Amino acid sequence: MIVRMSKVEIAGPRGLLEKVISLLQEMGMLQIEPSTIGFIEKKDEAYIDSFLPDKETLSERLFLEDLKAKLEELFLYLPDIPVRNSYIEPMVIIDTIKENLQRHLLTCREISHKKEGLQKELDELSRYSFFLDAIEPLLKSIKQIPDFDFIGLTLRDSEAIDTLRKVLMRHTEGKFELLTSIASDGTTVGLIAIKKEMSERIKKALSDKDIPELKFPSSFGNLAFVEKMTFLRKRISEISAEIEEINMRLESFSVKWGAIYRRVKEWINERLSVLKATASAFETGMCFFIYGWMASEDVDRLRIRLNQDFEGKVVLEEMEIREQDLDRIPVVLKNLTYFKPFELLTRILPLPRYTSYDPTLFIGIFFPLFFGMILGDAGYGLILLIISLVMIAYCRTKRDIQDGAKILSVGAMYSIFFGILYGEFFGELGYMLFGLEPIFLERRTAVIPMLYFALTVGVVHLGIGSLLGFIIALKKKTKKAILSKFFQILFMLSILSLVGSLFGLFPMLLTKPIILAILFLTPFLLFTGGLLAPLELIKSIGNIISYARIMAIGLTSVLLAFVANNLAGKTGDIVIGVVVAGLLHLLNIIIGVFSPAIHSLRLHYVEFFSKFIEPGGRKFEPLKKEGKV
Amino acid sequence: MEKALIAFAAALAVGLSAIATAWAQSRIGAAGAGTLAEKPELAATIIILVAIPETMVILGFVVAAMILFGV
Numbered sequence: 001m002i003v004r005m006s007k008v009e010i011a012g013p014r015g016l017l018e019k020v021i022s023l024l025q026e027m028g029m030l031q032i033e034p035s036t037i038g039f040i041e042k043k044d045e046a047y048i049d050s051f052l053p054d055k056e057t058l059s060e061r062l063f064l065e066d067l068k069a070k071l072e073e074l075f076l077y078l079p080d081i082p083v084r085n086s087y088i089e090p091m092v093i094i095d096t097i098k099e100n101l102q103r104h105l106l107t108c109r110e111i112s113h114k115k116e117g118l119q120k121e122l123d124e125l126s127r128y129s130f131f132l133d134a135i136e137p138l139l140k141s142i143k144q145i146p147d148f149d150f151i152g153l154t155l156r157d158s159e160a161i162d163t164l165r166k167v168l169m170r171h172t173e174g175k176f177e178l179l180t181s182i183a184s185d186g187t188t189v190g191l192i193a194i195k196k197e198m199s200e201r202i203k204k205a206l207s208d209k210d211i212p213e214l215k216f217p218s219s220f221g222n223l224a225f226v227e228k229m230t231f232l233r234k235r236i237s238e239i240s241a242e243i244e245e246i247n248m249r250l251e252s253f254s255v256k257w258g259a260i261y262r263r264v265k266e267w268i269n270e271r272l273s274v275l276k277a278t279a280s281a282f283e284t285g286m287c288f289f290i291y292g293w294m295a296s297e298d299v300d301r302l303r304i305r306l307n308q309d310f311e312g313k314v315v316l317e318e319m320e321i322r323e324q325d326l327d328r329i330p331v332v333l334k335n336l337t338y339f340k341p342f343e344l345l346t347r348i349l350p351l352p353r354y355t356s357y358d359p360t361l362f363i364g365i366f367f368p369l370f371f372g373m374i375l376g377d378a379g380y381g382l383i384l385l386i387i388s389l390v391m392i393a394y395c396r397t398k399r400d401i402q403d404g405a406k407i408l409s410v411g412a413m414y415s416i417f418f419g420i421l422y423g424e425f426f427g428e429l430g431y432m433l434f435g436l437e438p439i440f441l442e443r444r445t446a447v448i449p450m451l452y453f454a455l456t457v458g459v460v461h462l463g464i465g466s467l468l469g470f471i472i473a474l475k476k477k478t479k480k481a482i483l484s485k486f487f488q489i490l491f492m493l494s495i496l497s498l499v500g501s502l503f504g505l506f507p508m509l510l511t512k513p514i515i516l517a518i519l520f521l522t523p524f525l526l527f528t529g530g531l532l533a534p535l536e537l538i539k540s541i542g543n544i545i546s547y548a549r550i551m552a553i554g555l556t557s558v559l560l561a562f563v564a565n566n567l568a569g570k571t572g573d574i575v576i577g578v579v580v581a582g583l584l585h586l587l588n589i590i591i592g593v594f595s596p597a598i599h600s601l602r603l604h605y606v607e608f609f610s611k612f613i614e615p616g617g618r619k620f621e622p623l624k625k626e627g628k629v
Numbered sequence: 630m631e632k633a634l635i636a637f638a639a640a641l642a643v644g645l646s647a648i649a650t651a652w653a654q655s656r657i658g659a660a661g662a663g664t665l666a667e668k669p670e671l672a673a674t675i676i677i678l679v680a681i682p683e684t685m686v687i688l689g690f691v692v693a694a695m696i697l698f699g700v
Contacts, residue, residue, distance in 0.1 A: 348673035448698050451691065546684045548691050602680040605673065 002358045003295045003332040005620075007321050009039065010290040010306070012314030017051065017288040020306070020314055021277045021623070024290075025270065028624030029302055031330050032292040034280035038325045039291040051281040051288060061275045064268050067098060071265045074105050077112040078254045079247065086263040097264055104257065108250065115246040122239045124217065128232055131214060134183040138191045139226065149199040150225035152214035153206070155180065155188040160211060164190065167205050172198055189214075266626050277623055293330050293620070326476070329354040330620035339364040341403035345601060349609070351617035355476055357468060359604070359613055366461065366608070367600050368407070372414025373457070374554045374596035376443065377561065378436075379426035380589050381415030388412055408593070426585055427561030443551075443558045450551040458547025459496060461603070462540065465611030466492070472612055484528040491525055492540055494518045543607040549599050557595075560588045639693040646689025653682035 391405035423438030430436030564584030568577035
């Protein structure tokens with residue numbers, strides 16, 4: 001449900017503005033409007049100015065902004081670990097905090113920069129570790145002879161190995177050893193052992209043939225290949241230890257100071273939001289004015305509190321909402337306990353306008369209904385109900401999972417209800433075990449009646465949508481939209497009657513008058529809805545046929561259950577039969593959770609809501625303390 | 630022979646529309662996945678866009694049912 005909002009004006013002596021805003025922030029009920037549009041008559045605008053803060057307020061704001069920037073930088077350096085709550089009053093010790101913060105920021109900045117440098121070096125050296133891991137076993141297999149040199153390389157493929165071997169053969173006359181291995185990332189690495197005097201010549205030849213030699217960082221200097229390897233390992237472990245030590249220092253700092261600085265940051269944000277809010281107020285020579293929006297149900301409570309705290313010096317007036325205000329009214333959604341979990345499904349939609357409807361209400365009514373109609377199996381419903389109840393009981397802290405489980409439980413109940421109507425309990429197992437007969441329709445055989453049923457549901461559902469669209473147009477008092485919606489509904493009814501009479505649902509005699517009615521309505525439709533109106537009608541027909549999915553998806557579910565039971569029977573063994581049927585039913589249940597849910601949602605999002613929901617609502621953002629819901 | 634033709638017509642009605650839906654959904658789905666990586670808040674719009682072509686196969690299915698059951 002979209003909460004009814006009030007347009008309000010708060011006025012009082014100029015000197016009380018800051019205290020009033022602090023109270024408004026504490027109450028968290030009012031969204032302050034920074035503009036006078038729609039609040040002040042044009043003729044009065046000359047007497048009212050935007051509130052200009054004094055020098056003291058400005059310097060306080062600058063001081064707090066600076067402190068906030070420093071705190072934000074400090075938190076960038078600190079690890080994100082849970083810290084205790086602090087209850088200090090920052091206002092009293094703000095100068096001490098400023099001094100300490102400056103010192104702490106410098107220290108943390110310095111050690112964080114050091115850590116950054118070390119991390120960079122570690123990342124660079126780690127690039128060699130894959131080579132190191134692959135090459136070390138090769139090094140061990142080669143005899144360590146003093147006048148031998150080693151060249152490490154990375155090779156593209158096996159062809160490169162052949163080319164390399166040919167190059168080495170030509171330049172060393174066979175006096176070399178080449179060993180290759182595959183590194184952990186899939187790269188082929190090679191190690192060449194040759195006499196020291198040939199080393200430079202071979203390196204040049206490799207470079208000419210585009211075979212990349214492994215280059216170590218310049219910090220490795222002129223160390224021999226084997227020494228480089230040892231140095232690399234040693235340096236990596238040194239850097240890791242240093243980083244670990246820095247992390248521990250930052251962590252212990254965070255444990256000691258994190259809570260205090262977090263509380264200070266929270267206080268600064270609250271104080272800054274009060275100071276910023278004063279910029280959205282207006283003033284005359286003596287008074288201040290605050291304009292804004294709040295829930296109508298809260299108006300009296302705020303009025304009483306203002307009277308109590310300021311002894312009648314500050315007044316709250318409710319103003320008249322005009323037609324031109326409708327697009328500016330912020331939107332708050334508030335639903336009854338049953339509908340609350342369904343907000344999970346409407347949260348992903350854009351916020352509706354104030355003049356529109358809250359989609360949660362409709363999803364709460366129709367979503368589980370369609371889910372039940374599609375799944376429609378008492379056995380599956382029972383299992384899903386048990387699963388959802390277990391989830392509700394065990395996931396008390398995870399709100400989204402709780403909401404999802406609650407939606408599933410309602411859907412499962414509808415599924416049990418429709419399962420009894422269709423006579424389905426794990427397919428036709430209910431009939432075999434305890435003679436469960438269909439009360440309404442047997443979905444497996446009554447395909448066409450089920451199709452008619454699904455389409456009828458679509459007609460009713462979209463009829464409600466169109467009617468709601470018509471009511472919105474009536475509320476907005478826009479003549480063209482009212483007439484357009486009215487003729488669209490009439491036209492749709494005529495087309496449906498025509499289809500009904502052609503299919504023998506209505507007497508054939510009605511066909512001609514209905515065609516005449518359609519021809520009569522066409523110019524009105526074009527005149528009120530424009531050239532796109534016929535297109536809209538074709539879309540509406542498509543929308544109705546789309547409800548056939550209720551039957552189609554349901555049919556696949558019932559046929560899979562039928563196959564599961566029959567396949568189990570054909571195995572001829574009770575154990576294998578139960579396993580086969582169990583697996584297939586399990587698969588059907590898994591599909592049965594997702595498929596009906598997605599298709600029911602689609603019917604709402606695409607077909608139903610397009611008829612009346614107007615997106616583009618403005619979110620209600622009251623002035624409130626940080627973390628207050 | 631007539632029965633076989635009816636079955637073939639129904640299969641064509643549902644099969645071709647299924648291929649069309651699959652093709653459209655593959656294109657929209659791939660683009661949607663890319664969009665979601667950058668703007669996760671567009672999830673609802675993407676679900677709607679992916680779901681739109683499904684109507685084609687449902688229409689095909691209805692036509693196939695009408696062919697098979699002689700409506």
